[in-house]
Amino acid sequence: MPGFGFGSGFTYTGLPARVVFGTGTLASVRAEVERLAISRALVLTTPAQTAHGRLVTDALGDRAAGVFSGAVMHTPVEVTRVALDAARELGADGVVAIGGGSTIGLGKAIAVRTGLPQLAIPTTYAGSEMTPILGETEAGHKTTRSSPDILPETVIYDVELTLGLPAALSGTSGINAIAHAAEALYARDTNPIAQVMAEQAIAALSRALPAIATDPADRDARAGALYGAWLCGMCLGSVGMALHHKLCHVLGGAFQLPHAETHTVVLPHAIAYNAAAAPCAMARIAQALGTAGTSAARGLYDLAGAVGAERSLAALGMPADGLDRAADLAVANPYWNPRPLERAAIRDLLARAFAGAPPA
Ligand code: NAD
Numbered sequence: 494m495p496g497f498g499f500g501s502g503f504t505y506t507g508l509p510a511r512v513v514f515g516t517g518t519l520a521s522v523r524a525e526v527e528r529l530a531i532s533r534a535l536v537l538t539t540p541a542q543t544a545h546g547r548l549v550t551d552a553l554g555d556r557a558a559g560v561f562s563g564a565v566m567h568t569p570v571e572v573t574r575v576a577l578d579a580a581r582e583l584g585a586d587g588v589v590a591i592g593g594g595s596t597i598g599l600g601k602a603i604a605v606r607t608g609l610p611q612l613a614i615p616t617t618y619a620g621s622e623m624t625p626i627l628g629e630t631e632a633g634h635k636t637t638r639s640s641p642d643i644l645p646e647t648v649i650y651d652v653e654l655t656l657g658l659p660a661a662l663s664g665t666s667g668i669n670a671i672a673h674a675a676e677a678l679y680a681r682d683t684n685p686i687a688q689v690m691a692e693q694a695i696a697a698l699s700r701a702l703p704a705i706a707t708d709p710a711d712r713d714a715r716a717g718a719l720y721g722a723w724l725c726g727m728c729l730g731s732v733g734m735a736l737h738h739k740l741c742h743v744l745g746g747a748f749q750l751p752h753a754e755t756h757t758v759v760l761p762h763a764i765a766y767n768a769a770a771a772p773c774a775m776a777r778i779a780q781a782l783g784t785a786g787t788s789a790a791r792g793l794y795d796l797a798g799a800v801g802a803e804r805s806l807a808a809l810g811m812p813a814d815g816l817d818r819a820a821d822l823a824v825a826n827p828y829w830n831p832r833p834l835e836r837a838a839i840r841d842l843l844a845r846a847f848a849g850a851p852p853a
Contacts, residue, residue: 496615503684508623508730510644511725516652516712519614522552525647531587533558535580535603536807538597539565545591545654547615550604562601564590566752567630568598576603585609589838590645591654593617594752595664600629601643611733613645616655618666618718619753620673620696620710622648623726635746644730660709664800665753667702667718670725671793672756673693675764676735676773677728681829687732688777690724694783699792703799735830736823737763740843743822748761757802758809760847762842765852770832790852805849812827816843 508797513521520556535558543562553580553786561579562571576599580588590600591614599620604611605627613622625644628637656703656827658666674691701717708714728766740759744750768775768790775789775845784792820840827834 511647514650518651535585536560537590558585564596564599570631573602594619611645612647618722620726626728665757668752669756670722672730679771680732692781694721694760700772704802708836728758754823761790761794761852806847
């Protein structure tokens with residue numbers, strides 16, 4: 494691949510997950526659970542998605558042990574303990590998580606503690622189902638760990654289940670997914686496989702998301718977005734992330750800002766920060782966005798506008814006097830990024846994101 498510098502070699506680790514993708518694929522959940530030798534599945538949902546839980550238990554029949562509908566954001570270990578008690582009392586020998594990253598996080602938290610097999614049915618574009626990563630909170634403190642035991646064995650993507658994802662959340666969730674692909678293109682351990690997935694993913698999502706904003710019931714667009722989200726999840730699961738993910742982690746943890754919305758605001762600015770240090774990645778992002786005439790950062794900012802998303806941290810509830818603290822936290826623990834971490838430039842980046850200004 495001329496010009497991409499892979500002559501010196503690379504390492505690629507495949508993620509051993511089985512994927513069933515399509516429309517109406519939820520109908521295969523019983524067969525997939527049998528394949529995993531689960532005879533009594535604990536079905537996990539958020540309180541808002543109990544109807545999705547019922548769809549699963551109806552399809553599972555006597556392979557359903559019961560439903561736990563207490564999944565919440567940030568996978569608090571107190572909730573995991575209650576779910577573990579429920580799993581024990583019901584004699585569950587596997588979990589089926591249907592929902593977004595919060596519900597899938599709970600499934601991972603149970604699986605890593607018990608060794609139970611897990612099947613994930615994502616209903617957002619967050620991508621957690623494709624990663625061996627688990628973020629948990631205890632007494633307000635967030636920890637993240639990675640292990641092959643955390644990766645769900647089987648994932649069912651059913652386009653039908655995403656039709657009800659509200660238009661606003663669809664846009665921000667989709668841009669949250671694009672963030673995984675964008676950072677995969679300049680990851681320290683990037684490789685040609687991750688890059689192919691990233692480009693396909695950005696192209697699919699950037700075409701699908703504006704169409705979904707116009708018509709949330711557009712099945713073609715929904716299929717494109719879910720396919721893109723799958724590929725983005727694989728990018729997140731297979732290579733390391735950088736400044737953008739770190740900033741969102743800091744902002745979510747320190748100021749309780751909403752996950753997908755924060756990613757959407759920060760992404761154009763983080764990409765602008767890294768632009769000069771990763772020109773090849775920028776060209777590929779811009780090309781995939783179909784905005785080759787303009788910068789990758791501007792293309793992402795415009796995409797957020799096209800889906801009607803908030804583009805300012807202030808609108809998400811970030812306090813103005815939090816910018817210095819956020820900049821301090823962002824550089825507190827060194828981590829890899831294509832451009833060195835410079836506090837003053839990161840403070841500027843955050844100020845632009847706070848104001849909703851276009852990326853520098
Ligand atoms: P979420 O799971 O919190 O869902 C947001 C809300 O939307 C919830 O109330 C949910 O019930 C509802 N919802 C989901 N799908 C719906 C649908 N189809 N129709 C109607 N309502 C629906 O949000 P998320 O953005 O998917 O996930 C965010 C969480 O996932 C964060 O905690 C984040 O840290 C984590 N995450 C983890 C990884 C990982 O690899 N470990 C990756 C991505 C995200």
